[in-house]
């Protein structure tokens with residue numbers, strides 16, 4: 095066993111940290127926290143990451159990456175998440191690029207990956223439909239072959255990023271025969287294709303997501319990714335990438351909470367002196383170490399080209415539930431101030447964003463596969479317990 | 483023992499449910515979150531006609547002279563709606579405290595109007611760094627002739643911006659004194675705060691506000707002893723209001739689980755979901771039979787300070803668990819702004835720290851246990 099990063103990796107981390115220190119402005123953080131996804135500041139920052147090859151470090155150089163390992167990506171994400179606790183995923187870089195690299199045609203790799211790598215384009219994940227939430231095999235948006243195209247009709251829901259991404263990472267039904275999960279396929283669809291309508295949906299935390307309608311949308315056959323009718327399996331692999339994140343955003347939340355309790359008096363005493371609060375803060379330091387180990391474990395699996403499988407689910411449940419616990423504990427410790435919205439001028443900046451984060455992260459234990467679904471996976475795939 | 487409400491209370495409950503279903507639809511709740519006033523004057527008038535603001539006021543001041551338990555029944559329905567506006571402020575923060583401490587003339591003057599819904603009342607107790615604590619209070623009141631001059635900043639004052647009178651707790655020579663302050667007095671400034679729950683709270687700045695001596699409630703310097711008598715009851719009132727919200731959350735969530743299909747089954751057939759719903763019910767029932775038992779004790783005049791603290795401690799925590807599970811079971815639907823679950827999720831957040839968080843209450847319970 096060896097739990098060290100190499101000297102090169104440590105140096106890489108330093109380099110990333112220095113970059114972020116100069117690039118992550120208040121304006122950028124505010125834009126990210128707006129719940130609207132990438133805006134002008136966000137795109138500029140993403141392009142700067144791209145310039146260094148940092149969006150997709152694990153992709154070979156010829157496609158715009160660094161030809162580095164998953165460790166470099168993880169180090170990058172660790173540093174980035176510390177700066178943006180209410181993280182936005184770069185779906186293109188973190189999910190689409192590695193999958194296309196694995197299953198795409200040479201033409202597709204050349205067409206999309208370098209542009210993802212440069213930070214020019216973003217993708218929106220197109221899985222969920224009204225009747226297909228946890229049960230993704232029930233996806234029903236239809237893609238029917240016609241000449242050199244597929245004609246797509248149907249509806250998606252909760253497709254975040256559709257309003258600023260250029261492409262839809264669309265999972266659609268290409269066969270109605272046999273088992274449901276054996277009739278799905280992946281497509282890359284330009285979101286400005288005629289026949290696509292995008293309507294906003296809002297979470298209680300002010301985050302925008304979308305419902306998307308396809309009305310006779312023509313998608314060229316060359317945009318089918320991977321094997322036809324194997325889209326369900328590809329989607330499961332893509333979800334493994336989505337369920338993979340570091341724990342440094344929680345560390346950041348804890349650090350800010352500590353700043354708050356050190357600087358705030360209630361009833362004549364600094365909050366940091368309250369033994370109850372000290373216990374709670376210490377518990378987070380403990381939990382974060384646990385999550386760190388789980389995260390490193392998944393990177394190690396990826397690095398050895400082994401499937402994350404149920405271990406990714408363990409990480410996903412643990413980190414998202416810890417995040418919920420942290421943000422709730424934060425607003426709870428803040429007392430009545432913790433129930434003030436961030437716009438309230440009297441709310442301190444730290445208190446304000448923790449409250450904002452508390453509402454925004456209600457979705458984490460639901461999206462990218464709910465905690466219940468992750469626990470089913472752990473029990474059934476991890477422990478071999480029977481399906482009910 | 484009798485677990486059923488009386489016939490009159492059942493009628494009150496039914497009337498409240500029907501009335502609020504019709505007059506306080508979710509569209510109104512939504513609208514009032516954005517509205518600066520935060521309540522509908524029209525609805526306020528109708529509630530006044532039903533006599534609700536006079537429910538706990540003695541007949542001699544034009545009220546119905548109902549019991550605390552009657553109030554609990556009504557508050558539960560209001561929590562369920564959930565009713566926006568200054569009812570809780572006027573009745574629990576205002577009337578209940580005035581009943582405790584006001585003299586005959588004060589009651590005659592203010593309770594009579596409040597009973598008719600003619601005035602809105604609230605209470606300015608806390609400050610930015612002072613939460614239910616007399617010692618750290620910094621707002622002062624200094625005697626000058628037959629007046630007092632109040633200076634300082636109060637925080638988290640519900641509905642102050644629409645109130646006619648604010649009961650303000652201020653530091654005097656040797657303790658805390660309660661003053662009934664006319665909000666039209668010069669030197670008062672209300673700044674509206676935005677809350678997680680979309681309810682209305684204010685920062686209230688008192689800049690040398692003059693208050694006549696006759697507006698002192700009770701005795702000078704004894705203010706905190708009145709607050710200590712009133713607070714446990716107010717906590718129970720808040721708890722039953724929260725109970726209404728989590729009862730609705732439970733029912734809404736169970737209905738959802740019986741309707742939503744995934745994997746060709748109702749999600750309610752998954753044991754994970756059944757256990758979530760069961761856990762919610764354990765917390766809701768626990769809250770109900772605790773809060774109503776204590777509300778009954780208050781009504782009967784049975785000493786129950788400790789039980790009141792126990793109630794708010796438990797209900798604050800239990801309600802948090804219930805709304806989290808409610809959102810979880812309803813999946814994406816549960817957290818969208820368009821839906822109804824989110825109202826209860828956000829309101830619970832505010833209510834659990836109002837009038838004492840569970841941490842505060844547990845400390846009080848410990849004190850009552852002479853630990």
Ligand SMILES: Cc1cc2nc3c(=O)[nH]c(=O)nc-3n(C[C@H](O)[C@H](O)[C@H](O)COP(=O)(O)OP(=O)(O)OC[C@H]3O[C@@H](n4cnc5c(N)ncnc54)[C@H](O)[C@@H]3O)c2cc1C
Nearest residue numbers: 219221222227228252254461462464466752810811813814
């Ligand atoms: C803010 C937000 C952003 C999102 N972004 C995207 C996106 O970009 N792209 C995209 O495709 N999707 C996105 N989603 C959708 C998300 O992935 C789904 O919400 C999620 O998969 C759950 O589906 P559902 O909401 O339909 O809930 P349901 O599947 O209806 O689940 C309801 C409840 O039933 C439980 N349940 C379901 N099946 C089982 C079972 N077998 N055993 C036990 N319990 C079960 C669930 O855990 C949950 O508690 C987003 C969702 C949100 C809220």
